[in-house]
Amino acid sequence: xxxxxxxxxxxxxxxxxxxxxxxxxxxxxxxxxxxxxxxxxxxxxxxxxxxxxxxxxxxxxxxxxxxxxxxxxxxxxxxxxxxxxxxxxxxxxxxxxxxxxxxxxxxxxxxxxxxxxxxxxxxxxxxxxxxxxxxxxxxxxxxxxxxxxxxxxxxxxxxxxxxxxxxxxxxxxxxxxxxxxxxxxxxxxxxxxxxxxxx
Amino acid sequence: xxxxxxxxxxxxxxxxxxxxxxxxxxxxxxxxxxxxxxxxxxxxxxxxxxxxxxxxxxxxxxxxxxxxxxxxxxxxxxxxxxxxxxxxxxxxxxxxxxxxxxxxxxxxxxxxxxxxxxxxxxxxxxxxxxxxxxxxxxxxxxxxxxxxxxxxxxxxxxxxxxxxxxxxxxxxxxxxxxxxxxxxxxxxxxxxxxxxxxxxxxxxxxxxxxxxxxxxxxxxxxxxxxxxxxxxxxxxxxxxxxxxxxxxxxxxxxxxxxxxxxxxxxxxxxxxxxxxxxxxxxxxxxxxxxxxxxxxxxxxxxxxxxxxxxxxxxxxxxxxxxxxxxxxxxxxxxxxxxxxxxxxxxxxxxxxxxxxxxxxxxxxxxxxxxxxxxxxxxxxxxxxxxxxxxxxxxxxxxxxxxxxxxxxxxxxxxxxxxxxxxxxxxxxxxxxxxxxxxxxxxxxxxxxxxxxxxxxxxxxxxxxxxxxxxxxxxxxxxxxxxxxxxxxxxxxxxxxxxxxxxxxxxxxxxxxxxxxxxxxxxxxxxxxxxxxxxxxxxxxxxxxxxxxxxxxxxxxxxxxxxxxxxxxxxxxxxxxxxxx
Numbered sequence: 001x002x003x004x005x006x007x008x009x010x011x012x013x014x015x016x017x018x019x020x021x022x023x024x025x026x027x028x029x030x031x032x033x034x035x036x037x038x039x040x041x042x043x044x045x046x047x048x049x050x051x052x053x054x055x056x057x058x059x060x061x062x063x064x065x066x067x068x069x070x071x072x073x074x075x076x077x078x079x080x081x082x083x084x085x086x087x088x089x090x091x092x093x094x095x096x097x098x099x100x101x102x103x104x105x106x107x108x109x110x111x112x113x114x115x116x117x118x119x120x121x122x123x124x125x126x127x128x129x130x131x132x133x134x135x136x137x138x139x140x141x142x143x144x145x146x147x148x149x150x151x152x153x154x155x156x157x158x159x160x161x162x163x164x165x166x167x168x169x170x171x172x173x174x175x176x177x178x179x180x181x182x183x184x185x186x187x188x189x190x191x192x193x194x195x196x197x198x199x
Numbered sequence: 200x201x202x203x204x205x206x207x208x209x210x211x212x213x214x215x216x217x218x219x220x221x222x223x224x225x226x227x228x229x230x231x232x233x234x235x236x237x238x239x240x241x242x243x244x245x246x247x248x249x250x251x252x253x254x255x256x257x258x259x260x261x262x263x264x265x266x267x268x269x270x271x272x273x274x275x276x277x278x279x280x281x282x283x284x285x286x287x288x289x290x291x292x293x294x295x296x297x298x299x300x301x302x303x304x305x306x307x308x309x310x311x312x313x314x315x316x317x318x319x320x321x322x323x324x325x326x327x328x329x330x331x332x333x334x335x336x337x338x339x340x341x342x343x344x345x346x347x348x349x350x351x352x353x354x355x356x357x358x359x360x361x362x363x364x365x366x367x368x369x370x371x372x373x374x375x376x377x378x379x380x381x382x383x384x385x386x387x388x389x390x391x392x393x394x395x396x397x398x399x400x401x402x403x404x405x406x407x408x409x410x411x412x413x414x415x416x417x418x419x420x421x422x423x424x425x426x427x428x429x430x431x432x433x434x435x436x437x438x439x440x441x442x443x444x445x446x447x448x449x450x451x452x453x454x455x456x457x458x459x460x461x462x463x464x465x466x467x468x469x470x471x472x473x474x475x476x477x478x479x480x481x482x483x484x485x486x487x488x489x490x491x492x493x494x495x496x497x498x499x500x501x502x503x504x505x506x507x508x509x510x511x512x513x514x515x516x517x518x519x520x521x522x523x524x525x526x527x528x529x530x531x532x533x534x535x536x537x538x539x540x541x542x543x544x545x546x547x548x549x550x551x552x553x554x555x556x557x558x559x560x561x562x563x564x565x566x567x568x569x570x571x572x573x574x575x576x577x578x579x580x581x582x583x584x585x586x587x588x589x590x591x592x593x594x595x596x597x598x599x600x601x602x603x604x605x606x607x608x609x610x611x612x613x614x615x616x617x618x619x620x621x622x623x624x625x626x627x628x629x630x631x632x633x634x635x636x637x638x639x640x641x642x643x644x645x646x647x648x649x650x651x652x653x654x655x656x657x658x659x660x661x662x663x664x665x666x667x668x669x670x671x672x673x674x675x676x677x678x679x680x681x682x683x684x685x686x687x688x689x690x691x692x693x694x695x696x697x698x699x700x701x702x703x704x705x706x707x708x709x710x711x712x713x714x715x716x717x718x719x720x721x722x723x724x725x726x727x728x729x730x731x732x733x734x735x736x737x738x739x740x741x742x743x744x745x746x747x748x749x750x751x752x753x754x755x756x757x758x759x760x761x762x763x764x765x766x767x768x769x770x771x772x773x774x775x776x777x778x779x
Contacts, residue, residue, distance in 0.1 A: 019312045019393045026385050026419060034423035037468060041427060044464045045442060051459030123439035126459070133430065 009164050017172060024179045031141065035187060038134055039194065045126050046198075053125040054199035058114045064107035065192050071100035072185035075149070079178045082156070082171045091156045094174065097181075098153060101146055108139055127199055134191055142184055148177030202740035212322075214314035215740055219321050220300030221633060224626075226321075227291030228707065230328055234283035237276045239700050244268045246693025248675040261340065273674045274343035275361045279334070281346030282369070286376055287328050289480045289618045294418075295324065295383045297483065297625050298411045300633070302387050304731035304738065305408050307396025307747040307769075312389035320382035327375035334368040342369035345672065347469055350443035350462045354435045355450060367436060370429050377422045377429075384415035396730070398749030402507070403768070405729050405753040406500065409507050410486020413514045414479045421475035421518065428468035435460070463528055470521035477614050478517035482510055484621025485552055485581070488574050490753070491624050492556065494727040495571030496563025497764050499754035502555040509548035509555070516545045526594045527601045535594040542592035546585070553581055564758040569643030570725070573624035576651045577617055583655075584612030587662060602672070605665025608658040616654055623650070626710070631724050635736040636717030642709040646702050653699035657692050664688050728767050729753050 046052050078093030112135075115121075115128070122132045152174035159170040203209050210218060243252065251266030262272035299317065303310055311317045334341040343361025344353035352358050353366050391412045395404070404412075431442040439457060443465045446458035489500045500506070522530060522538035530538075556578050565571070587609035590596045600606060623646075630638050664685045669676060676682040676689070723732040730747055731738065747769050755766040 015393060019389055022393055023313060023316075023385060023389050026388050030381055030385075030419045030423050033420050034426055037424040037427035037471070041431065041442065041464055041468065044461060044467070048461050048464075049459045050446070051441075122434065123441075123457070126441065129434065129438075129440040129442065133434065137430070 009168060013168065017168070017175075020172065020176050021179065024176045028179065028183050031183070031187075034137075035134075035191070038130070038137075042130050042134075042194065045130070049126065051126065053127060055115070055120050055125060055128045055131065056118075057131070057196055057199075058111050060107065061111050061192060061196075064104055064111070065189060067100050067107060068104045068185045068188050071097050071104065072182050074100060075174075075178050075181050079171075079174055082167075082174055085161065085167065087156060087159050087161055087167075087170070090170075090174070091153075094149065094153055094156055098146075098149060101142070101149070105139070105142070105146075108135065111135070127195075131195055134195065138184065138188060138191060141180070145177055145180040145184055148173045148180065152177055212318060214310070214318050216299045216303050216311045216314065216317060217633075217738060217742075219317050220296050220298075222321050223291045223296035223299060223324065226325055226328060227288050227293075227296055228710075230283050230287040230291065230332075231703075232707075233332065234280050234288055235700060235703060237280040237283070239696060240268065241273070241276050241280060242693040242696040244273055244674070245676075246690045248677055268674075270674045271343060271360045272340065274345075274359065274672070275335075275341040275365065277672055278343050278345050278361065278369075279331075279341050282342075282373075283331065285346065285476065285480070285614065286373070287331060289614070289622065290376075290380060290476075291324065291328075293483050293487075293618060293622045293625070294411070294414060294479060295320070295380065297407075297487070297622075297629070298383060298387050298415070300629065301407055301731065302390055302411055303394065304734070304742060305405050305729050305753075306391060306394060307399055307730050307743065307749060308390060308394035309741045309743060311386045312394055313386050316382050317386050320379045320386070323375055323382070324379035327372050327379055330368060330375060331372040334365045334372070337364040337368055339363035339365050342366045347466075347473065348432070349469075350432065350435065350465050351445065351448055351455075354432060354443050355448075355455065356436060357450060367433070370433055370436075374426065374429055377426050380418055381422060384418040387411050387415040388419065396743075396747045396749050399768075402504070403749055403752045406486040406489035406503070406506065406510075407483070407729075408486075410482040410484075410510060413510050414482045417475045417482075417514050417518065418479045421472045421479070424468045425472035428465055428472075431468075432465065463525070466525050466528060467521070470524045471518075474521040474524065475514075475517050477610075478514055480614055480618045481621075482514065484577060484618045485510065485556075487621050487625050487628075488556065488577050489559065490727075490729065491570050491574040491628050492559045493754050493756055494628075494725045495567060495574065496560055496565055496758070497756045497760070498559070498563045498758045499756055500555065501558030501561065502551070503752070503754065506552055506555040509551040513545055513548040513552070516541060516548070520545065523592055523594075523597070526597045532594075539592060539594045543589070546589065546592075549585060553578070553585065556581075562758060568627075568725075569638070569640060569647055570624045570628035572644065572647045573620050573627065576647065577620040577624060579651070580612050580616035580620055580654070583659070584609060584616055587612065600665060602670055603665035604661045604669045604671055607671050608661030608665060611658045611661070612654070616658065620650075623647075623706070628725065629731075630710075630713065630717075631720045632731055632734075632736050632738070634714050634717070635719060636713055637720050637724060638713040638717055639709050642705055646706045646709065649702035650699055653695050653702065656695040657699065660688055660692050660695075664692070726765050728755055728765050730768055733767050733769050 074093045075097040078090045078097060081090035081093060112132070120128050122129055152170065155170040155173065160166045213219060252263060253266050256263040256266045262269055299311065339360035341361055342348065342365045343359050344366060348366070348369065352362060356363050356366070391408060431440070434440040435442050435444055441457045441460040443462050444455065444458050444460045445462055448455040448458055489506065493500050520538055520542045522534060523542045526535055587605070591600060591606060591609055627638055627643055667685055669682055669685045676685060722734065722736050733747070734742060749768045750771050751766060751768055753768050757764045
């Protein structure tokens with residue numbers, strides 16, 4: 001969606017777009033505080049107890065980390081292509097992102113399954129409790145991101161080029177969804193470092 | 200935007216911020232009736248612990264055995280009174296209710312930034328309130344671990360009857376409340392950032408809007424800590440984890456197998472929310488008070504800029520002082536020192552706000568109707584309550600006073616006095632805007648005087664009962680010889696509480712009666728300056744027919760101006776009484 005297309009839709013639409021991005025930004029602020037609270041609990045619980053026992057996490061989680069980081073990059077490429085009005089390229093990169101997202105979810109399920117098979121569940125040790133709760137909570141937020149990207153995907157497939165209304169409808173969920181997705185990718189990197197290197 | 204025509208879409212599932220605001224206000228008052236009745240039951244018990252109440256036994260057979268309140272019910276009553284009053288009365292009426300009603304009107308917007316989210320916020324909020332009430336009817340009764348839900352009492356389902364299903368229901372309700380409150384806060388912040396009318400710079404915003412804005416930012420940053428705590432507590436209760444359960448706990452003679460956790464961790468997480476929550480509630484009352492004072496003194500408020508910055512500073516400091524609720528938890532004396540110093544630092548911006556309010560009276564032409572009286576009462580509560588805070592903020596004094604009635608008296612003057620007086624002032628002030636009618640002035644004045652005098656009789660006396668060593672949350676004091684001296688005071692407090700309770704019934708009668716029979720008034724009965732007073736009462740759907748343009752700050756009053764002693768923010772031109 002190029003600048004000329006936006007301006008055709010008038011100041012109200014531009015304000016609406018700003019509001020939606022602002023709303024997502026504020027929401028991400030509260031999510032940051034949520035994971036900040038868990039992080040401080042992780043530090044306190046870990047440093048004040050005798051029963052802390054670090055669990056061994058499957059090494060393919062690092063591969064999964066790479067998957068979500070690459071998905072973030074591909075989504076950014078999709079967003080930029082959409083912004084430039086190149087919807088074919090946007091569609092390809094968005095499709096790539098969705099495939100990578102599913103791959104990440106698959107990896108996540110496999111990690112839980114792997115731990116389960118090793119006899120490690122939520123209450124096994126404080127470290128496993130934090131691992132399951134934090135990754136689970138991250139996955140819940142990721143589902144919201146996936147829903148937004150799904151909407152974006154459906155709209156990108158039906159977008160009519162040079163129709164500002166249709167272009168905006170396709171671009172908006174992609175752009176707002178990208179904020180969430182980039183945030184969650186960065187959050188994942190933070191979580192995996194905390195849960196492995198500071199276990 | 201087109202106005203929906205069906206009754207359901209217009210008044211029930213409304214997207215209009217004004218209807219949603221009123222829905223929140225009505226829901227909040229309904230909850231206040233429950234919370235208020237609980238406080239009367241608590242006072243009956245503390246005032247006359249050995250008297251039998253057969254009628255109450257008939258009404259509540261589980262709570263009253265042989266006509267006397269069961270100790271378990273007493274714990275549930277104090278827990279639910281605190282929870283309901285802080286989260287479901289003041290948060291709903293003052294913050295979500297008036298925040299919704301006033302913010303778009305006062306910044307000159309047609310609605311909130313996200314109306315659908317706003318409607319969802321209300322409905323989730325209503326479900327949350329109903330779930331909280333439901334807790335009374337589950338097996339074991341409502342939660343009984345205090346409004347702070349300290350573990351292990353709240354973490355072990357078998358600890359006391361209320362620690363069973365009642366506590367789980369409490370946590371579920373709080374989770375829904377946080378979702379609802381986050382949605383409202385997000386809307387307020389987004390609306391202030393993106394929907395201010397042309398000319399409405401940040402430094403032309405009324406204090407009311409500033410205070411809702413700061414409170415909302417604080418809510419967004421502070422509430423997630425309780426969300427995290429609540430999730431971990433639910434896992435401790437139902438999934439066998441041990442975030443908060445300490446090692447070596449013995450319940451009913453049996454060793455609890457799970458352990459190793461830290462109950463103090465919950466206290467930190469709870470108070471990281473709990474203390475800012477106090478500011479989330481108090482700041483809007485202060486902001487509203489400035490605007491009401493200006494209308495009743497007919498002069499600009501004193502020190503607008505410094506008051507705004509003081510609210511921001513006190514909001515910031517309010518986020519980093521939570522440990523002062525935990526001075527007796529065995530924390531390091533260095534931490535205690537830090538929390539004491541930072542707490543006492545808040546007195547600086549708060550004293551500035553108080554001085555600005557007093558300065559706003561100076562040289563004014565006081566014309567007192569009920570809203571103005573409540574605004575004055577608020578200043579008084581703020582001063583007296585704040586004075587008690589000086590003692591409690593200091594670790595040395597707090598270790599002596601902690602968990603006594605001194606604390607109960609203090610916070611009822613602040614979070615139960617300043618906020619309630621702010622709520623009443625706001626109701627009497629904006630009622631004509633909501634319904635086009637005035638509330639009855641005589642009933643309003645009687646309500647004010649009984650409430651003010653009653654509040655002081657109850658809560659100042661509680662300070663002294665606390666100084667005599669009476670601990671809070673005790674079911675009866677009869678077994679302790681040193682507390683026999685408090686029996687007369689407790690009886691006195693209970694009688695005063697009944698009278699204040701009766702005055703609130705009068706207020707509710709006045710509210711409902713005035714909706715239909717109150718004196719019809721014009722669009723601006725208080726001759727006030729903010730944008731909502733330029734609109735019809737009630738304002739139409741979409742608020743402004745054409746987007747308003749703001750030409751001046753909201754305090755353009757002149758005490759010597761005679762009939763034309765004010766200019767609304769939307770008034771253009773230089774031929775108006777300019778005062779600042």
